[in-house]
Amino acid sequence: MMSKRIIYLDNAASTPMSDAVIQHMSEVMRDIYGNPSSLHEFGRRARVLVEQSRRHIARMFGITPAELFFTSGGTEANNAVLWGACNAFSCSNVITSRLEHPAVLQCLEALKQSMGITVHFVDVDELGHIRLDHLEELLKKNPSSLVSLMHANNETGNLLPVKSVASLCSQYNALFHSDTVQTVGKFAMDLDRSGIDFAVASAHKFHGPKGAGFMYIRRGRLLNAFIKGGGQERNMRAGTENVYGIAGMAKALEEAHQQLEEVRQYILSLKKECMALLKKEVPGIRFWGDPEGNSLHSILNIALPAGTNSEMLLPALDIEGICVSSGSACASGSLSGSHVLKALGADPAQSSLRISFSRYNTSDEVTSFVEVIRKLSVRK
Ligand code: PLP
Numbered sequence: 001m002m003s004k005r006i007i008y009l010d011n012a013a014s015t016p017m018s019d020a021v022i023q024h025m026s027e028v029m030r031d032i033y034g035n036p037s038s039l040h041e042f043g044r045r046a047r048v049l050v051e052q053s054r055r056h057i058a059r060m061f062g063i064t065p066a067e068l069f070f071t072s073g074g075t076e077a078n079n080a081v082l083w084g085a086c087n088a089f090s091c092s093n094v095i096t097s098r099l100e101h102p103a104v105l106q107c108l109e110a111l112k113q114s115m116g117i118t119v120h121f122v123d124v125d126e127l128g129h130i131r132l133d134h135l136e137e138l139l140k141k142n143p144s145s146l147v148s149l150m151h152a153n154n155e156t157g158n159l160l161p162v163k164s165v166a167s168l169c170s171q172y173n174a175l176f177h178s179d180t181v182q183t184v185g186k187f188a189m190d191l192d193r194s195g196i197d198f199a200v201a202s203a204h205k206f207h208g209p210k211g212a213g214f215m216y217i218r219r220g221r222l223l224n225a226f227i228k229g230g231g232q233e234r235n236m237r238a239g240t241e242n243v244y245g246i247a248g249m250a251k252a253l254e255e256a257h258q259q260l261e262e263v264r265q266y267i268l269s270l271k272k273e274c275m276a277l278l279k280k281e282v283p284g285i286r287f288w289g290d291p292e293g294n295s296l297h298s299i300l301n302i303a304l305p306a307g308t309n310s311e312m313l314l315p316a317l318d319i320e321g322i323c324v325s326s327g328s329a330c331a332s333g334s335l336s337g338s339h340v341l342k343a344l345g346a347d348p349a350q351s352s353l354r355i356s357f358s359r360y361n362t363s364d365e366v367t368s369f370v371e372v373i374r375k376l377s378v379r380k
Pocket of ligand 1: 073
């Protein structure tokens with residue numbers, strides 16, 4: 001049977017799992033099936049694997065194993081940190097941006113309703129970067145706030161100047177949470193020295209399994225538990241540990257960290273090639289965010305020329321075997337469109353696409369993608 005050629009350019013949504021991770025997880029699923037809380041031999045084997053994985057991951061981020069807590073992924077970790085911090089530290093003011101992931105924005109909205117917190121939104125500039133002068137103004141008026149700003153925006157790829165934000169937070173005695181879901185496994189990160197108090201990760205964004213992630217909680221900043229019902233994760237996250245997911249995540253991070261810089265350079269070269277080809281082949285094309293500035297190497301958000309038939313765009317790409325995300329302010333097939341592009345002032349009629357690369361993409365795929373976009377962007 002002939003299989004259709006698929007060009008997968010949606011790695012910010014989820015990545016293919018690496019063969020080594022699948023192999024490792026299969027072995028764990030087969031052999032290490034005890035409950036880590038059980039006291040017998042099989043339970044002990046599972047406990048050892050979970051704790052080895054914790055130590056291994058902690059070492060990669062310059063933190064202690066005691067500061068690392070496993071979760072089901074990024075959404076849970078963000079909720080646990082925000083809810084836990086507002087409760088444990090009685091934070092009544094949270095400073096964030098309108099460009100955060102729904103896992104942050106909707107959680108803060110719920111905390112506003114249930115706990116009466118005040119949410120302050122920091123302004124962004126025309127490229128979508130956080131305005132540090134406005135952040136300082138908000139912090140001056142509301143010292144001891146909780147600041148929640150993502151490391152890389154999952155739609156535009158814009159990167160946060162973490163050091164500058166951390167130093168403002170420290171100056172105004174604020175706690176600093178950063179949604180690092182899109183950057184864990186893509187950069188060397190020394191979380192201990194970063195000034196970040198709470199960071200989060202999701203294994204399926206770096207060639208690991210879905211349903212596994214972690215939160216980093218700086219020592220001395222212990223939170224109230226978001227999920228209750230057991231003593232797992234040192235009373236911070238009840239529920240039987242996802243043993244093979246945790247082992248798979250540790251393996252995926254180990255692989256990522258073995259070749260961080262080569263992979264970063266390779267993916268960056270694909271992104272640059274893609275931008276250059278699009279500019280050459282598709283007159284009127286623009287990019288959201290700051291792709292040639294402080295931007296994550298793996299994400300590119302394309303604003304297609306005015307008049308491109310947005311209704312047809314995703315289905316047409318799908319027929320061509322190209323997987324991308326719609327990034328439109330008023331996306332067809334999506335009920336509300338992209339809140340990020342709306343906040344950046346996008347015209348709802350304009351078609352936008354988010355493409356995101358991984359180490360498995362090739363230059364040939366970029367060429368084929370641009371050729372399809374060239375054809376579609378002239379079709380009304
Ligand atoms: N935060 C960001 C920035 C993301 O991109 C995502 C996933 O798209 C999440 C959080 C949610 O992570 P998960 O899929 O592990 O729940």
